[in-house]
Amino acid sequence: MRLSSLPIATQKEAPADAEIISHKLMLRAGLIRKLAAGIYSWLPLGLRVVRNVERIVREEMNRAGGLEVILPSVHPGALWHETGRWDIYGPELLRFKDRHDREFCYGPTHEEVMTDIARRELRSYRQLPVIFYQIQTKFRDEIRPRFGVMRAREFVMKDAYSFHIDDASLQETYQVMYEAYSRIFERTGLRFRSVMADSGAIGGDVSHEFHVLADSGEDAIVFSNGSDYAANIEATPAPVPEGHRPAPGATMEKIATPDTHTIEEVSAMLNVPASACAKTLFVCGHEKDTVVALIIRGDHELNAIKAAKLPEVADPLQMANTAQIRKIANSNPGSVGPVGLQCKVYADHSAAHLSDFVCGANEDGFHLRNVNWVRDLPEAATADLRNVIAGDASPDGSGTLEIARGIEVGHIFGLGTKYSAPMKATVLDRTGKNVAMPMGCYGIGVTRIVAAAIEQNHDEGGIIWPTAIAPFQIVIVALNLQKSAKLREAAEALYQRLSSQGYDVLFDDRDARPGVKFADCELLGIPVRLVIGERGLDAGTIECRGRRDSDNENIAMAALDDYLRKKLQITS
RNA sequence: CGGGGCAUAGCGCAGCCUGGUAGCGCGUCUGCUUUGGGAGCAGAAGGUCGGGGGUUCGAAUCCCUCUGCCCCGACCA
Secondary structure, eight states: OOOOOOOOOOSSSTTTTTHHHHHHHHHHHOOOOOOOOOOOEOOOOHHHHHHHHHHHHHHHHHHTEEEEEEEEEEEEEEHHHHHHHHSGGGGGOOOEEOOOOEEEEEOSSEEEEEEHHHHHHHOOOGOOSEEEEEEEEOOOOOOBBBGGBBBEEEEEEEEEEEEEHHHHHHHHHHHHHHHHHHHHHHHTTTTEEEOOOGGGGGSSOOOEEEEEEEETSEEEEEESSSOOOEEEEGGGGOOOOOOOOOOOOOOEEEOOOOOOOHHHHHHHHHHOOOBBBBBEEEEEEEEEEEEEEEEEEOOOOOOOHHHHTTTBBBBSBBBBOOOHHHHHHHHHSSSSOOOOSSSSEEEEEHHHTTTTTEEESSSSEEEEEEEOOHHHHBOOOOEOBBOOOSSSSSTSSSSSSEEEEEEEEEEEEEETTTTTTTTTTTEEEETSOEEEEEEEEEEEEEHHHHHHHHSSEEEEEEEEEOTTTSSSSEEEEEGGGGGOOOHHHHHHHHHHHHHHTTTOEEEEOOOOOOHHHHHHHHHOOOEEEEEOOOHHHHEEEEEEEEETSSOOOOOOGGHHHHHHHHHHHHOO
């Protein structure tokens, strides 16, 4: 592509509403443009990256035995009623009606549609297992779209679904897909990690997530320094304290703590560590108008996924509002505690292990000190309610846990018959009996990978694309073309030659000053830059520089092919 | 959804408090000069100040309302 024919100008300043680096750079480089909140257009350079990611995904899906399809993005509501998800999916499901007043939705995921295909087409165990996949636009009406295409409402996803005669076959395919995913992310050139995950709303028992590692990631992922244990923090069990709870010491006393609301403030005022405080959180109960109290040690954080699994607690987790808290605790948030509560109380294992702890007194401006379970309040039901913290023992018993940030770009699930049973997607087994097919589903956020790649790979100058997904492998910068016909001929010839050799080449043939061209090269992040100027022309050399290099290399024209092969070593 | 904020040229912003002919930087266009790290000079185009309503002789500015967008939020107990 000739840059002179691309009518998209790069920008020095990013729009004020872009917050994270990938969003800013994508806008400045002209990869995307916003149409509405969470809805983006992909411009030529951005689309090339998307297509490269898609190509890798498609190749590996095909290699894993997947069959590509394209399913409709608009779904009849009736299909979603069959599985009950029309009612439980919530406002993220974009619903609308056609001219006949019939219900439809824009597909946020395609289990229903895929299962409908399966139940129509699949008749016999002899046809199984089968993997269908598609690469297609999804829409999820996110509460708060943000971070550009990272958390967009409309996005491109690869979703695959597998159908099986039994769980053993599902597990086999699950493993195949796990390996395919690992290859996909290796081939993108990104640093990634697979972790065990909570299967969440989609259901099933086995589940792994694939995360691109980046400090700006929204997810916390946990791994052991003593084993290969790795999991999403949501799914990591916290260790249960060992040994007996220390015996109660001094008598419980009430102390005035005016204007002291947070654990930090309380622990500073009373000069006790946060780990000797108990914080009380009220969440909405499963039964209407009930609340449940959750007690967590002061230095710990509530894990919403774990809490929502408690039988008395509403799923998804919803915090009680101030009015509900006042009603049950007789005080405002900031002074609440577990002593004397009339509602169901759960204590995290670590909180249940506390003796002589500090907590709110259920009276505004007061806290209690030297509080003890059994002696001062009934023993609470215990559960794992907290996020693990760095240094906790690994759940598999070897090593301690460390925490890193990640961007979730892939997720695979063993679904079982969660969809096939209600939708009656059955086949005949060897004995001639109808059985519901266990299913797996496997997703990759194609457009999110593009943003994640930038989050992980950028510098002050701009994007640094991994070669495999870069919009172009090579950029030819021709300096002062207008001054020398000879220079122009040489640049043209090089562009033609490299293009015909199969390289994706961007030719900066604009009549712009050198500084402008160099700055754009860095912003666009093309892996290899070749500069043609008067300097090397007569000497028969060309100036080469990798995007991450700090210096130029002058390569003899004859040696250019070797240089490029080495620099761009493309894995496949 | 709750709370906060913003909306003025393609992008970034000022002007608003204290009402009186809409500005700056970048970008764009023309010309000349310049040409190895986002050039200089001269000129130009481009805005119904998000929409609607009100107050006023007069509204970007004050008031009401609608819309759009952004940020924060279940981690405060």
